[in-house]
Amino acid sequence: MRTDRELTFEDVLRYAGAHEAQATFEAQETLLTVGRTERPEPTGSTDPDAPSACGCGGACGREDAGAGGEVGSSALDKRVDRRNALRMLFGAAAIGSQVASACTPLSGATEAEREAKLLEWEEYFKGHFKLMTAEEKAATIRRLERLTELRKGVSVGISSTDxxxxxxxxxxxxxxxxxxxxxxxxxxxxxxxxxxxxxxxxxxxxxxxxxxxxxxxxxxxxxxxxxxxxxxxxxxxxxxxxxxxxxxxxxxxxxxxxxxxxxxxxxxxxxxxxxxxxxxxxxxxxxxxxxxxxxxxxxxxxxxxxxxxxxxxxxxxxxxxxxxxxxxxxxxxxxxxxxxxxxxxxxxxxxxxxxxxxxxxxxxxxxxxxxxxxxxxxxxxx
Amino acid sequence: MLLTVLALAGCRRVGELPVDPHQTRVARDSQAEPAAAEHEEAGPDSATDEEEVSQAAPEGPLLFVASGLVLDRRGPGGRLFEVARRTSERVGHQRTIGRKSYSIALRSENLTYYPCSSCHVPGSRIMHEQRASDVHQDIQPVHPAENNAVCTACHVVDDPEWLTIAGTDPVPLNEAYRLCAQCHFIQVQAWAGGAHGKRLDTWRGPRVVMSCTDCHNPHDPGIPTRIPFPGPRVPRTGPRQP
The missing domain is CATH 3.30.70.20 (Alpha-Beta Plaits)
Incomplete structure (x- = not known):
């Protein structure tokens, strides 16, 4: 089932954990190549309009969300695209402390700072607002509210009323x-x-x-x-x-x-x-x-x-x-x-x-x- | 010509008050309860000055905007916007223009010395005798010009909460727009339609507007000049800045 353009969370973790910064760089290179050769899944439930509508070349996470059902609920079996692979790569690196040198963008002096940086990292990979599902909207709003709380010390409420x-x-x-x-x-x-x-x-x-x-x-x-x-x-x-x-x-x-x-x-x-x-x-x-x-x-x-x-x-x-x-x-x-x-x-x-x-x-x-x-x-x- | 007809029509319809205000005034004097006073001011509707006037059904003594519709008017940092500070959750009587009905915010809510009867005992003619030393020194009436400084040009002598209107019985303070409409009927027409004045709180649902005297000082309606809030750093259009 697994082909050369399908990476799982396990692969990402292996890339992140096995080597130091050099390995991480290589992983990124590989993932970038994967992203370039990626084509829409013919059998999946992917919306064919999504890549062109969001203008991101199909890397905005929409495809992943659509294909999630077919591979089951296990996060480790989930097929990932370039956007999500990068997100998970650094997200996992930030959580696990074994590769501290590889995750300098997410390091922070305090716990709050680390959390804010991780949230910002997650935010960086979200999709276009019009293509987000209700859950994705709720998730990004949660992150943004938490970020404002961490950065400004103000608790805000962000709505997405249609x-x-x-x-x-x-x-x-x-x-x-x-x-x-x-x-x-x-x-x-x-x-x-x-x-x-x-x-x-x-x-x-x-x-x-x-x-x-x-x-x-x-x-x-x-x-x-x-x-x-x-x-x-x-x-x-x-x-x-x-x-x-x-x-x-x-x-x-x-x-x-x-x-x-x-x-x-x-x-x-x-x-x-x-x-x-x-x-x-x-x-x-x-x-x-x-x-x-x-x-x-x-x-x-x-x-x-x-x-x-x-x-x-x-x-x-x-x-x-x-x-x-x-x-x-x-x-x-x-x-x-x-x-x-x-x-x-x-x-x-x-x-x-x-x-x-x-x-x-x-x-x-x-x-x-x-x-x-x-x-x-x-x-x-x- | 048309305007004259409209004005005359307005005056005539004002005369058709379903309730005699004088009688209610007498009744209020005997009770002297705030709730009773509100009841009378909110009294039955007397729509004026527009074609197709339809008498609104007599609502309850006082309309309350449903609590769900009264939205928090505070801006960032908990401060109130300048005009919102003058708004009232309680609204007075309803009027109808065409098929649209609207309510008028109670002016009396924002008056320092309201109700007037706390000082002006009916029949005491206090308005004339204590003019030189009374609490209304800040009022320097310049409007209307030909009746300068004569309180009774508009206020009823016995009870200044009631206003004199030409050719009909007095109207309560919360219906001051009918006094204004005697001369400024074009403005009142625009106000009823929505082009003049301010609507409160919301753009949908029941329409509540501010009364004339919420913005215009009836004793001195001229608009004073003032320094504006700071302008932009980048003007973008207009003459090039050095």
């Missing part, structure tokens, strides 16, 4: 009402755990002279008393376009549009190429040039996997209409914090919603309509 049927979110912004107080910006930063170091902000409030919407000559950095005489204010953020130009440019499909219209990013799948930043005509996306820093006492513990969970260096993030709030029925933080009532949020598919009333009864416009991006974010006046 979009509700019959809901498409829409937003309307009253440029007659906005006074430029930036309460929304402040609430957004604290709600979404944005990097305090670079002062990252999803929302920009542009100050413009009365009469014309001219973003080229607008001021987003005003710091005087507002509202200023003869000026009005227009806020931008991610518009969750119905035809998002940022999504198809992603080479690894780390960003996509959810059924309720929210464009999300899988922070653990993003490779940081920033094509999406270049593609967005509204400059709605932000990049973590350094490791994001959020003080533990300001950390928002109510998180969503696709929303405000802690990001890392080198990944893209964006406004998600506060997915952790809106999917729980709450208003986004910006809409709740706005003291002027300039922000209207609701379900576009509900004919009784406020957003629908605004669209039906007010004069509305969208930014850069000629680009055919179909933003779900409208501006209106009194």
């Amino acid at each position: 979009a509700q049927p019959g809901v498409v979110f829409g937003y309307a912004f009253n440029i007659s009402k906005c006074q430029g107080y930036r309460n929304c910006v402040d609430a957004c930063v604290s709600e979404n755990n944005q990097d305090r170091n670079s002062r990252m902000q999803y929302i920009r409030i542009f100050e413009m002279e009365d009469g014309v919407v001219d973003l080229d000559h607008a001021d987003a950095t005003f710091q005087h008393e507002v509202p200023a005489e003869g000026h009005f204010y227009l806020g931008t953020q991610c518009f969750q376009c119905a035809n998002p130009p940022c999504v198809p440019v992603c080479p690894v499909q780390a960003t996509w549009q959810e059924p309720d219209g929210i464009v999300v990013v899988d922070y653990d799948w993003c490779i940081g190429c920033r094509y999406c930043l270049a593609a967005c005509p509204y400059w709605a996306r932000r990049f973590n040039w350094g490791p994001p820093e959020v003080p533990a006492e300001e950390l928002n513990p109510r998180q969503h996997y696709l929303g405000n969970r802690l990001r890392k260096k080198g990944v893209v993030e964006k406004c998600t209409f506060c997915i952790q709030r809106s999917r729980a029925g709450r208003l986004p933080a910006c809409a709740e914090a706005c003291p002027t009532g300039a922000r209207v949020f609701g379900n576009l598919l509900d004919p009784d919603s406020e957003i629908r009333w605004v669209l039906e009864n007010k004069n509305v416009f969208r930014l850069k309509q000629d680009l055919n991006t179909e933003p779900r974010f409208w501006y209106f006046t009194d």
Whole structure:
């Protein structure tokens, strides 16, 4: 039954335990070769779409999960692919102390540090969010919650709530009402755990002279008393376009549009190429040039996997209409914090919603309509 | 022309109060219990100012948002967002616009000196006599301009919890929007529809909105300027920064 491209956990343990670092290196080489020559199992229950859909060449662990049933429940008999072999190799090395020299990436001074490194190692081999099973999602969420507890000392809850049927979110912004107080910006930063170091902000409030919407000559950095005489204010953020130009440019499909219209990013799948930043005509996306820093006492513990969970260096993030709030029925933080009532949020598919009333009864416009991006974010006046 | 008709219609319908507020006021005076006061303020619905007005069925004395719907409004670190701090879990009476119904948050929950009857004993005319030294020194009424500094332009002399409306009986403080609607009917229309004002807590389920006077100081509705929260380091668009 066993062929040259099938490795079991026993093999991995043998590689890890028999030799020192040199042997480990050779094992990795072997496994890499195995991974390259690997083909989908014709008789297995593997989803044929999985390798192409996740963009990882079939190494994301999906195949392993599908074939698990045929070989029985014994972990030692389980067939592994390259991704899982590497994971198990170093995971086993970290648990067994006989090969301490071979597992320097997982060594740590304290027990907590070792646990955190092991969790991070496990995290490194997980699959794409859309391809994860419910158990895999629960497992990664457990790891992420534990990691935050170990690293930050804060106990957080990460949800992975799916979009509700019959809901498409829409937003309307009253440029007659906005006074430029930036309460929304402040609430957004604290709600979404944005990097305090670079002062990252999803929302920009542009100050413009009365009469014309001219973003080229607008001021987003005003710091005087507002509202200023003869000026009005227009806020931008991610518009969750119905035809998002940022999504198809992603080479690894780390960003996509959810059924309720929210464009999300899988922070653990993003490779940081920033094509999406270049593609967005509204400059709605932000990049973590350094490791994001959020003080533990300001950390928002109510998180969503696709929303405000802690990001890392080198990944893209964006406004998600506060997915952790809106999917729980709450208003986004910006809409709740706005003291002027300039922000209207609701379900576009509900004919009784406020957003629908605004669209039906007010004069509305969208930014850069000629680009055919179909933003779900409208501006209106009194 | 259309607006005039709407305004007139609003006034006319306000006049069709199912319950005489004066009678309820007298009744409350004899009881002087907070629960009774809430009962009257929440009183039967009197929808106004919109076409297709349908009288909402008289709800209980006071609508409580079901506890499952009252969500924790605290932001990170346990702090409350500025406006959420002013919200109320208890909502007042219901109104209907078209086929949509909504409720109005109780304004009286956030008033320092409420109920007014704790000082203003009915019939004492305290409002006039103690103006110079009373606790309301912070109120410098500038609105409406032509009735500057006259409390009784809006408040009932005997009982300032009740507001005077042209051509009809007084309305309680929690229905102040009807006073505002006498002039600002366009804004009240937008408020009823959802384009003006703020909805509380949630985008789905029963709609609870803040009253006019939750945001606008009725005595001085002008919006003061203030320093905004810090802006971004990277402006991205606009004139290039040095």
